[in-house]
Amino acid sequence: MSRLVLAIDDDKLVHKIIEDALAESCKLIRAKNGDEGLRLALKYQPDIILLDVEMPGMNGFEVCEKLKKSSETNAIPVMFLSSRTDISERMRGYNSGAADYIVKPFNKEELLARINVLDEYRQVSQRLKQDMEQAQITAEIAMTDSGDMGRIMRYVGQSYHAHDLDSLSNFFFEFFIPLQLEVAVAFWHEQGEVFKSAEGAIQPIEQELLEQNRGGNRFVDFGRRTIINYPKVSLLIKNMPTDDPGMYGRYKDLLPHILEATNAKIQDMEESDQALIQINQIGQVCDDIAQQLVFLDMHHSTQSENFKKLLEHANEHPEKLSSITSPEQLAEFYQHFAFLNEELELVKQKLVLVTETREALQTSLNKLNQPWTEEQVASQDDIELF
Template identity: 65%
Template sequence: MTKLVLAIDDDKLVHHIIEEALSHFCKLIHAKNGDEGLRLAEKYHPDIILLDVEMPGMSGFEVCEKLKKSRRTADIPVMFLSSKSELAERMRGYNAGASDYVAKPFESDELIARIKVLDAYRQQSRKLTLDVRRAQITAEIAMTDSGDMGRIMRYVGQSYNAHDLTTLSDYFFEFFVPLQLEVAVAFWYHDTQVFLSGNGAMQPIEQELLSKHRDGSRFVDFGRRTIINYPKVSLLIKNMPVDDNAMYGRYKDLLPHILEATNAKIKDMEVSEEALSKVDQIGRVFEELSDQLAGIGGHHSSKVSEFGDLVQQINGLKDKQLTAEQVEALDKLYQHFSFVDDELSIIKFKLSDITEARHQLIESLNKIAKPWGEEEVAAQTDIELF
């Protein structure tokens, strides 16, 4: 299905460039200022809105804020097009409600790719909206029976039983449902970064902000958004109650506890994964040693046969006298067999040691990975704590 894209910009040249880039990919509507853009957005409800930042009259930020306040246009992803690419400008755009921010000049392929990402994000969001609403209703009922520390304790238990990022993130997002907080998270796992959102779809600008602030302060507040950073996890809260001092303080005291637990769990997962990798490495060495032992055994058998032939020759001599060459050959064979016997003994000893160590290591890792066996931990909404 062809996507409908609304371009709002006061520059005719930009409209021409957008037309050239997207005419074969989607249906375009053009608006020359913010007022016209708002009217067309309400009328046609486009799939994506491309919005200039600096325009006469209303700025792009003001237009975006109005779009997000309208129930009819609030869910339409907005992509800012601007000649300014500083982080402060991007944060301002995100605060206004934008889903992405592209610096001018841009390539056609880049613009198309980003539009596809935003469209996928919108489809995912729509699909998950109903599930999120149902979860919120259930969580609101349970919230009256569970205190903050109770939920933290439950999450710690759940995370202890999580052995991959998918399971951990499920428990993580479940924690925030009763709090009615919209969140996104970045897991800094080994040398990779994994971005996830509570509603299943992560906006490109959210990924960018989390990445850029990863090494920043523990708390980064901007508008109604807050980023909380730990070495292995960064949390983005999209609707921090900054106008409610009591609630704001409560969350700033509460959330570091769950992030500390998550940070520790990810470290444990990394250690476990590295340990399992070492086990695999040991297994490969074991196989190599086994192959080496087989090769030496074959060579040893050949020499035994050769030694047997020589003994038969000696037995066939009438006077049983050996030549100097035969004596030297026998001596060399004796040295060889002695060497091979020593080597085989050492290799067998090492293989036995490695086999035992590998067995013990696997048992230990299994105990760490599955400390509670297959027992399931109750969900946040399944218990009453306080």
């Protein structure tokens, strides 16, 4: 089914570029200003809205805020079209409710690719909405009488049994359901960055903000959003209650505990992954040594048999010893034993590699079994108290 896209922009050239890009995959509705765009959005309920930032009358941020305040249009993904590239503009766009932000001038391939991502996000969100509502009801009933620390201990216990990021994220998002916080998370795993959202799909602009603020402060507040950064995990809270100082302070005291536990769990996963890699390396080296020894045994057996026959013949005909043991034969046997020595030296080297890898593996496993030191536990200076 063809997607319906509403483009709100006062620039005719931009409309032409959008029309060319979407001609084969989308049906396009055009609006030249914010008022017309709001009216058409209510009337046609488009799948995606492309929204210019700078327009006469209402600017794009104001239009987006109105779209998100309306129950009839708040679920429609909005992509901003802007000529400004600074991060503050992206944050302002995200605060107003946008799901993505593309910089002018853009080509049609880039625009179509981003629309495809937004459309996939929209579909996944719709499919999971009912499941999330049911999960929220179940979790609220189950955890009504649990305090904050009880929920943290429950999560720590659950995370102990999580051995991959998918299962860990399921437990992670479950923690936030009774708090009524909408969140997205980035796991900074050494084998690759992983982005997840409680809605089932992360918006492109959310991923970009998490990436760009990764090396920033522990807490990054902008509007009603907050990013909390740890070395292995960053949390984006989409509806931080900044207008309620008591609740705001409670969450800023509470959330570092779950992030510290998550950070430690990811470190454990990385160490376990490294241990498995080392185990596989040991197995591969042992296989190589076994194959090399089989080859050496066959080669040495053949040459030993030839040498045995030569000695037997020499004993039976000592008068012909000079003709039996020619310089060529002696050179051949010399080369064989020289070759054997070289191959045995390679075997020794591989055995040294096995020993070193085994020691590294033992160190990794011992590290996993050691209790945390004071240096590994988060300092109280890292946790903001209110």
